[in-house]
Amino acid sequence: MKALLLRDKGQWRDMKVEEIERPLPGADEILVNVKAAGLNPVDYKTGQNGSPAWHYPHILGLDAAGEVVEMGSDVTGFEKGDRVVFLADMMKKGAFAEFAVAKAHTVSKLPDSVSFNDAAALPVAAYTAYQALFYKLHIQKNKSILIHAGAGGVGGFAIQLAKYAGLTVITTASEENHEHVKQLGADLAIDYNKEDFVQKTKEFTNDLGVNYVLDTVGRENATQSLEALAYNGQIAFIAGQPEMNDSISFTHPVSFHHVALGSVFQSGNHEEEATLKVIGDHLVELLEKGEINSLVEQVISLEEVPKGLEQLETRKVKGKIVAEI
Template identity: 45%
Template sequence: MKALILEKPGELDSLTVVTNREMPEPKDNEIRVKVYTAGLNPSDYQVAEYDGLESEKKRVLGLEIAGIVDAVGSSVNNFEIGDRVYYLRSINNLDGGFAEYSVTTAHTASKLPDEVPFELAAVVPAAGYTAYQAIMQKLKPQSGGTILIHGGAGGVGGYAIQLAKICGLKVITTCLGKDIDYVRVLGADEAIDFTKGSVYEDILNLTNGRGVDYVLNTISPDSATKDLEILAFGGEMVVTAGFPDFSRIRFYDKGMSLHEIALGAAHTQGDFNAQSNLARIGDHFGKLLAEGKIVPPQITTITMEEIPSYLKKLKEGKITGKVAARVI
């Protein structure tokens, strides 16, 4: 089968399209999927550049996958051949989405409504599920509150803005100046150009000095530490890229709650309930998409051959929205 393989672990430039990759076979609890579209993510280039992931066969990247069930394992009873599906692949699964066929565990995949095109479904599982878990499952925000969402023009941020609006929140987001109109279309009430250097001063001005009730930080521990300054008393913070430095505040200063998102670790930690939650998120997210309650981010559609160059663009921060590679 045709696939984009990583010839040399640690070298992004070693990604190579081949036509003789062996087709994966599903195990008892797995399904094989004919891949129609696969999404690109930062973890793809991060894994490609990591030198400590030697494996028994060459790795196929691609975490976000949408396609049609082609074969099922002997113990699978929740999918049939021909079902439309989408899912978040385990990082330990060497048969990823940048190939004509992929496999995954049946209890982590979701059926895809007919109304949702593969190109849209393939840019949801990593960014969309992360945003969903952060807003809907971790924060469970009260309507009327205010949230700061970093990087509103990115994958997680774009979905988070829309989920926050569904929950009745006022949304403040950061982005590049060129993306301000884009994040406003997604629903942001206020957009701040983070290159101007006055993000936290602007947030305090917008909230009359109180700060925000909720923060979604997808940037870094340093950024999350700065967020402590504008988190209102009793506020909640969700982090995806590292904890803030709590030595900057004293106990009782904030009365805050902190939530960590480690979405893909559900696969690697082996917790069946956490893994099954991925499918539950996908089931609900698919309904939101089918009902038009979540609009797609700006999607750039490319070919398999273009994946390496677009992973470099993603690494350099040159992508607005999401990128989907059409495999079929």
């Protein structure tokens, strides 16, 4: 099969499409003919650092949508030709290839009305946003949330999902993306380059602060975000935990939630792995009904993936980039 091969760690910019042996599904896996694969920052980050679990050449790519071509001996509920979407295991060869394997109990089926390109935008970004909002923060209607980096993948899906759930949404984004994030549902957009997001959040909430924060930026930003939280507020963080010890206060109690979606495959917890299917099923339903959009801004070829990842590395990409395989 054709695949975009990472020859060694740190060489993701030099990846080229080459021939490699097609994978075989294990007993609890399905083999998928990948039609589209989404790009994510985690791809170039892991491509740079590598993993002891990898055998080179490795194949990156975690967002996958395509058609089932083979089932493992223990798999039920799938047939050849089923249209599916799934999150690949980052410890195994991934989705930047003609074929990829997935654990069957983590896979969601696609209706004909949802394109492979739109579906491939979901797994890393939308599943992460969904897990953060509904499994970690347990968001409630009529509450308020500050979502950082609203023009990005996780942030863009989080805005849509929070608005769908009936929340007041504040987000940070560069000024040129304010119209975009407001179209997604943000009630207030704060230019993080020019404005103090804590001050602006406090002003917007009559000095009370928000009930929830979703931080996708990093440790320093997460720590600063604690000042924007209301009494008994909650923060979910993805890119680095806030300074917890110094921020824990009797007079301003807050709750902390670590979001690490992809590590579920290393947990050995079948039930937690199966939540990926539950999340995927609901997101596909929302996509089909038009309750959310896929955020796909660019569609590229498999050969163009390294350039696409370089774009992501600038941290200035709006929405999602998807590669057609």
